[in-house]
Amino acid sequence: MSRLPATIVIFAGFFLIGKLFILWGILLPDIATDLGMSEVISGALFSLFSVGMMLGAVIGGKYASRFEYMPLLASLFGMNTVLLFLVTMLTTWQWFLVLAVLIGVVSSTIFTIGHTLIARMYAEKRFTMMGLMDFMFSLGTFAASFYVTLLYRVEESWRIPLQVLACVMIVLSCYAYIAARSQAKLLKGQPTTPKKTLAFSAIVKQPVFIFLAFLTFGYGAVEFGNANWFVSYAQNGLGFSGEQARNLLACFTAGMVISRLTFPFLLRFLSVHRLIVCMATASLLGVFALKLMPTLYGIGAGNLLLGLGLGGLFPLALSAAMNIDSDNGPVLSGISIIGNSTGVQVASFSTGLWANFAPLSTAFWVLPLCGCVLWVASFGYSRKIKHHR
Incomplete structure (x- = not known):
């Protein structure tokens, strides 16, 4: 497979998916008002989106390797386009919950394919390229706040940002399809590697990957708990104000962008297991600063x-x-996404449920608690990584 077209599709796709993920949280106040959603329903929305992510991780991790990746990516981006346009046509929240599950399934499968392809195509510089790929995701989340602010100056409707995003996504789907057709012509007549279904059972029995699952659980709970509710x-x-809140969230996404650009450089001075703990x-x-320093500059610094x-x-x-095990890349990506999605589900729904009985400023304590889980899991994973190295 030619690396350039696949890299363009994956990096651009991660940018768009990153923007989509953060848009749910940014647009939530307006969506909830327009569709009549309570705090519990809002929490359920994020939880069901996470359920879809988990289903997509299982399906993608197990079966995606049976297909050619580029045509599959083209189809998935096309599906997301249709689903997003359907969301913008809704007038009640009930169907929104159903579509959130489907969007989660499709987006998670894109993640699984993206992680697997980049890890395989760039084995010699895996840390750097994986970091750049997730940097594109973070760049999408960073741009989302300004993207919404810009479009709201045209018309203050939560539907427009999703419609514009869907239009860009269908362009990427067409490019992926054209690239896949060109690649198929070049490889016509050449022998192909046999496709196979992968198994989760052999991977989840290994303690190092169990710690990976708990780490990604805490990661998803903190990242998207903050993204969805901040x-x-x-x-x-x-x-x-709404604009202040979006700009403060941009401090968080800016930190994500900087971190994903710089962590491969830090590996020159720190080992992998030490950098994980740091x-x-x-x-x-x-995450504790967000609760204990509730001022403009305190929250901005905490988010950064x-x-x-x-x-x-x-x-x-x-x-x-x-x-450790590159042959099972789709499964490892699937396990990570399942852990991540479970964390999103727990943090998002529990925050919404707690906010139904107490002020949201109190319910936000869910995030520092999840931060403690993340730290413990990261420390355990770092010890296992050190042992394998």
Whole structure:
């Protein structure tokens, strides 16, 4: 497979998916008002999206390797385009929950394919390319706040950002299809490697990958718990304006972007297992700052520190796992996404449920608690990585 077209599709796709993921949290106050969603329903939305992510991780991890990856990516981006346009046509929240599951399934499968392809195509510089790939995801999350602010100056409707995103996604789907057709013509008549279904059972029995699952659980809980609820927490719980809340969230996504760009450079000075612990510690300090320093500059600094800690942690941990067993890349990516999605589900729904009985400023304590889980799991994973090295 030619590396350039696949790399363009994956990097651009991760940018768009990153923007989509953060849009749910940014647009939530307007979506909830327009569709009549309570805090519990809002929490259920994120939980069901995570359920879809888990299903997509299982399906993608087990069966994606049976197909040609580029045509499959083209189809998946096309599916997401249709689903997003359907979301923008809704007038009640019930169907929104169904579509959230389907979007989660499709997006998770794209993640699984992306991680697997990049890890295989760039085995000689895996940490760097995995970091750049997830950097594109973070760049999408970083751009989302400004993207919404810009489009809201045209018309303050939550539907427009999703419609514009869907239009860009269908362009990427067409490019992936054209690239796949060109590649198929070049490889016509050449022998192909046999396709096979992968198994999760052999992987989950290994302690190092169990710690990986718990690490990604804590990671998903903190990252998307903050992404999904921070704007509502800052706006409704602390009294910041909508634009201030979105800009404060941009401090978090900016930290994620910087971290994913710089962590391969830090590996020149720190071993993988030490860097994992350092990043988890920074994340823990940042997430506690969001609760204990509820001022404009305090929350901005906390979000930045949280992003700096979290950003490189996921690609660093997954790349280390791929180095141990690269043949089972789709399964390892699937396990990571399942752990991540479970964390999102637990943090998002529990925050919404707690907010139904107490102020959101109190319910936001879910995130520091999840930060503690992340730190413990990261420390255990780092010990296992050190042993394998």
